[in-house]
Amino acid sequence: MRLKRVVLERLMRYHRFLSQTTASKPIQTITSAQIAEALDIDPTQVRKDFGAIGLVGIGRVGYQVEDVCCAVRTVMGFDKENPAVLIGVGQLGGALLTYPGFEKYGLSITAVFDSDPAKTGRSKAGHTIRSIRSLKPYIRKHGIMLAILCTPVEVSQTIADRLVSVGIKAIWNFTPTDLAVPPDVLVRDEHISLGLSEIAYHLKKL
Amino acid sequence: MRLKRVVLERLMRYHRFLSQTTASKPIQTITSAQIAEALDIDPTQVRKDFGAIGLVGIGRVGYQVEDVCCAVRTVMGFDKENPAVLIGVGQLGGALLTYPGFEKYGLSITAVFDSDPAKTGRSKAGHTIRSIRSLKPYIRKHGIMLAILCTPVEVSQTIADRLVSVGIKAIWNFTPTDLAVPPDVLVRDEHISLGLSEIAYHLKKL
DNA sequence: CTGAATATGTGAAATATATCACGATTGGTC
DNA sequence: GACCAATCGTGATATATTTCACATATTCAG
Ligand SMILES: NC(=O)c1ccc[n+]([C@@H]2O[C@H](COP(=O)([O-])OP(=O)(O)OC[C@H]3O[C@@H](n4cnc5c(N)ncnc54)[C@H](O)[C@@H]3O)[C@@H](O)[C@H]2O)c1
Ligand SMILES: NC(=O)c1ccc[n+]([C@@H]2O[C@H](COP(=O)([O-])OP(=O)(O)OC[C@H]3O[C@@H](n4cnc5c(N)ncnc54)[C@H](O)[C@@H]3O)[C@@H](O)[C@H]2O)c1
Numbered sequence: 001m002r003l004k005r006v007v008l009e010r011l012m013r014y015h016r017f018l019s020q021t022t023a024s025k026p027i028q029t030i031t032s033a034q035i036a037e038a039l040d041i042d043p044t045q046v047r048k049d050f051g052a053i054g055l056v057g058i059g060r061v062g063y064q065v066e067d068v069c070c071a072v073r074t075v076m077g078f079d080k081e082n083p084a085v086l087i088g089v090g091q092l093g094g095a096l097l098t099y100p101g102f103e104k105y106g107l108s109i110t111a112v113f114d115s116d117p118a119k120t121g122r123s124k125a126g127h128t129i130r131s132i133r134s135l136k137p138y139i140r141k142h143g144i145m146l147a148i149l150c151t152p153v154e155v156s157q158t159i160a161d162r163l164v165s166v167g168i169k170a171i172w173n174f175t176p177t178d179l180a181v182p183p184d185v186l187v188r189d190e191h192i193s194l195g196l197s198e199i200a201y202h203l204k205k206l
Numbered sequence: 207m208r209l210k211r212v213v214l215e216r217l218m219r220y221h222r223f224l225s226q227t228t229a230s231k232p233i234q235t236i237t238s239a240q241i242a243e244a245l246d247i248d249p250t251q252v253r254k255d256f257g258a259i260g261l262v263g264i265g266r267v268g269y270q271v272e273d274v275c276c277a278v279r280t281v282m283g284f285d286k287e288n289p290a291v292l293i294g295v296g297q298l299g300g301a302l303l304t305y306p307g308f309e310k311y312g313l314s315i316t317a318v319f320d321s322d323p324a325k326t327g328r329s330k331a332g333h334t335i336r337s338i339r340s341l342k343p344y345i346r347k348h349g350i351m352l353a354i355l356c357t358p359v360e361v362s363q364t365i366a367d368r369l370v371s372v373g374i375k376a377i378w379n380f381t382p383t384d385l386a387v388p389p390d391v392l393v394r395d396e397h398i399s400l401g402l403s404e405i406a407y408h409l410k411k412l
Numbered sequence: 413c414t415g416a417a418t419a420t421g422t423g424a425a426a427t428a429t430a431t432c433a434c435g436a437t438t439g440g441t442c
Numbered sequence: 443g444a445c446c447a448a449t450c451g452t453g454a455t456a457t458a459t460t461t462c463a464c465a466t467a468t469t470c471a472g
Binding site: 031032033043044047048050051056057058059060061062063 | 451
Binding site: 009011098101145177199200206 | 352386405
C-alpha cells in the first residue's frame with residue numbers, strides 16, 4: 001500500500017533523529033520507546049511505521065539503527081538523485097540554493113532561473129542564473145521532474161502553469177498561495193506563514 | 207473550545223485566499239463552495255470552520271468577505287503585536303528578517319542575535335546584529351515571548367534551553383531537530399526538509 | 413405572492429489516525 | 443536451563459477529522 005504523508009514525515013523524522021544521535025554517539029540498536037521519547041510520539045506508532053516499511057525488530061533489543069536508516073532511505077527514494085530547477089533567486093531562493101542539507105535526500109539543484117535582468121547571467125553559489133525565458137527549453141531538454149518555486153506570489157500560478165505544460169511532476173512551493181495543477185502533479189506547500197497561526201493563537205491565549 | 211492546529215491553518219488559508227482574491231477583484235460576499243473549490247477543501251469543512259469562530263452566512267448568498275477576514279484576524283490574534291527575537295542571522299535568518307509578509311500577522315522582529323563576531327555590531331535590514339551573550343538580558347528586559355530560531359542545528363537545543371530559562375513562551379523553530387521544552391512552551395516546527403519526504407516518494411513512484 | 417433554485421448549519425456516518433492491551437519473543441541472570 | 447524483565451508485533455479500541463445528507467433559510471423570476 002502507498003504510504004501516507006503523515007507516515008512519510010514521521011519516517012523522515014526517525015531518520016533524522018537517528019542520524020543526529022549516531023553522529024555524536026555511535027550506537028548499534030535503538031528501541032521504539034527511545035525514539036518515541038525523543039520525538040514525542042507514541043512507541044506503538046514507531047513500531048507500526050517501521051512495520052509498514054518491512055522493518056522487524058528484535059524482542060528485548062530493539063531495531064538495528066543501520067537497518068532503519070537504510071530502509072527509510074530506500075523506501076523514500078533518497079538514494080535516487082532528483083535533479084531540480086529553482087525559480088526565483090531572491091532572499092529565500094538564495095538561502096535554499098546555498099543550503100547543503102538537502103543533498104543527502106537526493107535533491108540536486110541543476111539550474112536556477114530568474115526574471116530580473118540585473119540577476120540573470122550572474123553567478124550565485126556556483127550556479128549561473130538563467131533567464132526565465134529559458135525555463136521551458138531547459139526542463140524539456142533535461143527531463144526535469146521537480147521545480148522549487150520561490151518567486152513573488154503574484155506570478156506563481158503563471159509559472160506553475162508553464163511548469164505543468166512542459167511535464168513537471170512535482171512542485172516544491174514556497175510561495176504563499178494555493179496552486180491549481182492537474183491531479184498527477186504533486187504540489188508540496190511550504191507555507192511558512194501558516195506557522196504564525198499557531199503561534200499568534202497560542203500567545204493570545206496566555 | 208480551543209481551536210485545533212488544523213483549524214487554525216485552514217482559517218489562515220481562507221484569510222489569505224480572500225485577501226489575494228479581493229486585491230485583484232473587489233467582491234462583497236463569497237460562498238463556502240467557492241472557497242472550497244480554490245483551496246481543494248470540502249465546502250462543509252469551510253462552513254464548520256467558519257461556524258467555529260462564530261461566523262454566520264446567509265442562505266443563497268454566502269459570507270461577507272469583510273466579516274470573515276475580520277473574524278479570522280481577531281480570533282487568531284493577528285491584531286495584537288507580537289514582538290520577537292530572531293536568533294542566527296545566516297542565509298535563512300536573513301531571508302526571514304527582510305521578509306515584509308509577516309507584518310500583517312502581527313509579527314514584529316525587534317532584535318536579532320548571532321554568535322559570529324564578524325556579524326555582531328553590523329547592520330542587516332535595519333537591525334543591528336547583537337551578540338548572543340545579550341540574548342537573555344534583552345528578553346528579560348523587554349518581556350519577549352516569541353523567538354525565531356535559525357541557528358545551526360547543533361546549538362539549537364542549547365539556545366532553546368536558554369530561551370525557556372528566561373521565560374519565552376513560543377519558539378518558531380527552523381532548525382531540523384526536535385526540541386525538548388516544557389509543556390507550556392509552544393514549539394512550532396518549520397522543518398522544511400520534511401517536504402522532501404513527500405516529493406522524493408512521489409517521484410520514485412512514477 | 414409563490415415556487416424553484418441555491419446557500420447555510422448541523423447531526424449522523426464514514427474515514428483516518430493514534431493509542432491501548434496483551435501474547436510472543438528475546439537476552440540476561442542465577 | 444528456567445525464570446524474569448524488556449521489547450516487539452498487532453488486533454481491538456479510542457479519538458480525531460472529514461464527508462454526507464438533509465432540514466432550513468434566502469433570493470430571484472414570473
Ligand atoms: N523571504 C522569506 O522569509 C519568505 C517567507 C515566507 C514566504 N516567502 C515567499 O517566498 C517567495 C520569495 O520570497 P523572497 O523573500 O525570496 O522574495 P524576493 O523578492 O527576494 O525574491 C523573489 C525573486 O523572484 C524573482 N522573480 C520575480 N518574478 C519572476 C518571474 N516571473 N520569474 C522568475 N523569477 C521571478 C525576482 O527577480 C526575485 O529574485 C515569495 O512568494 C514570498 O512570499 C518568503
Ligand atoms: N538555508 C536553508 O535553506 C535552510 C533550509 C532548511 C533548514 N535550514 C536550517 O536553518 C538553520 C540556519 O540555516 P542557514 O542556512 O541560515 O545557516 P547559516 O550558517 O547561514 O546561518 C546560521 C547562523 O547562525 C549563527 N550562529 C551559529 N551559532 C550560533 C549561536 N550559538 N548563537 C547564535 N547564532 C549562532 C551563525 O553565525 C550564522 O550566522 C539551520 O539549522 C539549517 O539546518 C536552512
